[in-house]
Amino acid sequence: LDKKKILYVQTSGPGEPRKLYAPFILAQIAVDSNIEPTIYFLGEGIQVVRKGIPDKIKLGNFDVLKNVIDRTVKRGVKLLVCSHSMKAWGEYLTPDDFVEGTEVVEASTLNNLVLEYDGTMWF
Amino acid sequence: LDKKKILYVQTSGPGEPRKLYAPFILAQIAVDSNIEPTIYFLGEGIQVVRKGIPDKIKLGNFDVLKNVIDRTVKRGVKLLVCSHSMKAWGEYLTPDDFVEGTEVVEASTLNNLVLEYDGTMWF
Amino acid sequence: LDKKKILYVQTSGPGEPRKLYAPFILAQIAVDSNIEPTIYFLGEGIQVVRKGIPDKIKLGNFDVLKNVIDRTVKRGVKLLVCSHSMKAWGEYLTPDDFVEGTEVVEASTLNNLVLEYDGTMWF
Numbered sequence: 551l552d553k554k555k556i557l558y559v560q561t562s563g564p565g566e567p568r569k570l571y572a573p574f575i576l577a578q579i580a581v582d583s584n585i586e587p588t589i590y591f592l593g594e595g596i597q598v599v600r601k602g603i604p605d606k607i608k609l610g611n612f613d614v615l616k617n618v619i620d621r622t623v624k625r626g627v628k629l630l631v632c633s634h635s636m637k638a639w640g641e642y643l644t645p646d647d648f649v650e651g652t653e654v655v656e657a658s659t660l661n662n663l664v665l666e667y668d669g670t671m672w673f
Numbered sequence: 674l675d676k677k678k679i680l681y682v683q684t685s686g687p688g689e690p691r692k693l694y695a696p697f698i699l700a701q702i703a704v705d706s707n708i709e710p711t712i713y714f715l716g717e718g719i720q721v722v723r724k725g726i727p728d729k730i731k732l733g734n735f736d737v738l739k740n741v742i743d744r745t746v747k748r749g750v751k752l753l754v755c756s757h758s759m760k761a762w763g764e765y766l767t768p769d770d771f772v773e774g775t776e777v778v779e780a781s782t783l784n785n786l787v788l789e790y791d792g793t794m795w796f
Numbered sequence: 797l798d799k800k801k802i803l804y805v806q807t808s809g810p811g812e813p814r815k816l817y818a819p820f821i822l823a824q825i826a827v828d829s830n831i832e833p834t835i836y837f838l839g840e841g842i843q844v845v846r847k848g849i850p851d852k853i854k855l856g857n858f859d860v861l862k863n864v865i866d867r868t869v870k871r872g873v874k875l876l877v878c879s880h881s882m883k884a885w886g887e888y889l890t891p892d893d894f895v896e897g898t899e900v901v902e903a904s905t906l907n908n909l910v911l912e913y914d915g916t917m918w919f
Contacts, residue, residue, distance in 0.1 A: 554911050562796055563691055568885070569807055569842040579904045585911070594691040610885035634698065639691070658702045664792035664890065665677050665708070667767035669910035670794035672918035673807055684815055684919055717814040750899035757821065762814070762856035781825045787915035788800050788831070 553585045557667040559660070563594030564607060569673045570598055574622045576671065577625075581625045582606050588628040590660060591652075595673075596635045599649050616649070623651030630655045675795030678709045680790040682783070683730050686717030687730060692796045693721055697745045699794065704748045711751040711790075713783060714775075718796075719758045722772050739772070753778045801832045803913040805906070809840030810853060815919045816844055817858050820868045822917065827871045834913075835875040836906060837898075841919075842881045845895050862895070869897030876901045 558573035577587035591599055604615035612618065623629065626653060629649075634657035636643040645654045664670055681696035700710035714722055721727060721793040727738035735741065738792075746752065757780035768777045787793055804819035823833035837845055844850060850861035858864065869875065875895075880903035883891040891900045910916055 556907060556910060572839050575903065576907055580907050581908060583904060585907060593695050626862055637734060657698065658706060661679060661699055661703050661706060661708060664679060664794060671910060716818050735857055760857055778798060780821065781829060784802060784826050784829060787802060787917060
């Protein structure tokens with residue numbers, strides 16, 4: 551049987567820090583469960599994987615967010631960044647502005663993945 | 674083959690302006706990709722299509738939100754407003770309070786559409 | 797035919813009170829429509845069903861949130877609380893900290909339910 555695939559979509563940004571850990575933690579759990587996870591960063595959510603930003607986020611009992619991201623990448627989870635969001639707010643970000651392990655994709659990718667994946671989660 | 678259908682659900686309102694553009698942009702891209710999109714406004718999200726409000730929202734490189742909404746309607750995207758949310762916060766809004774191209778529907782509609790559509794997105 | 801199942805996921809907490817009523821109202825409507833609903837509380841969302849908190853939330857024309865929760869439980873809707881979120885922010889909550897009718901489950905449960913249910917909603 552093919553692996554099931556779950557898409558985790560991060561639309562909230564560093565202004566809502568308590569919504570940032572769950573996608574990474576659930577994606578790592580998915581790998582353990584033989585599910586194929588991808589995390590998609592959209593709108594303000596792309597700031598979560600912008601170089602320098604997750605290094606400064608640490609909540610409660612969790613590790614620094616950057617370390618959580620690095621472990622997630624090492625587990626083989628794909629991190630996709632919406633290119634349309636990179637120029638949305640008047641900045642012109644480039645792929646180099648994002649942490650290692652991220653891939654920039656066209657805005658239309660999200661529509662396609664939502665139709666293709668077996669489940670989606672929204673944070 | 675039948676067209677695939679995506680439901681975009683707006684639960685955030687004008688207090689989170691960076692979550693407001695994506696549904697309209699993705700719905701327009703969906704039309705280009707031969708996908709049938711519908712946008713559903715719920716809770717605080719109904720304020721996004723309330724007359725007078727999107728005229729005052731403009732972020733970064735994006736056009737005034739009202740213009741984005743108008744173009745989305747012209748592309749044939751359906752905009753549905755939850756009737757239950759119209760009286761939720763102590764105001765009594767009527768269908769006339771919403772921008773052209775919106776249709777007011779019963780609260781139960783969302784349950785039905787989520788089960789019927791091929792994919793959903795939550796903002 | 798088997799009943800269709802909808803999973804409502806609450807990721808927003810008491811800081812966003814206008815996002816808290818919809819899952820309970822839609823779940824009650826689901827019961828009326830012969831749909832099987834479950835509400836899942838994650839991250840900051842677990843505070844919504846923490847003893848003492850929903851008693852203090854009341855918005856617009858809605859009843860006190862605690863009363864809405866109680867009616868939802870009486871209709872047979874399952875309320876699931878993510879155990880991982882209970883220790884996330886430096887507190888160590890126990891099942892007794894949550895209102896009657898809630899059940900604490902492992903973090904992995906969300907991945908499984910998203911794949912199993914016929915539709916999901918995110919608040």
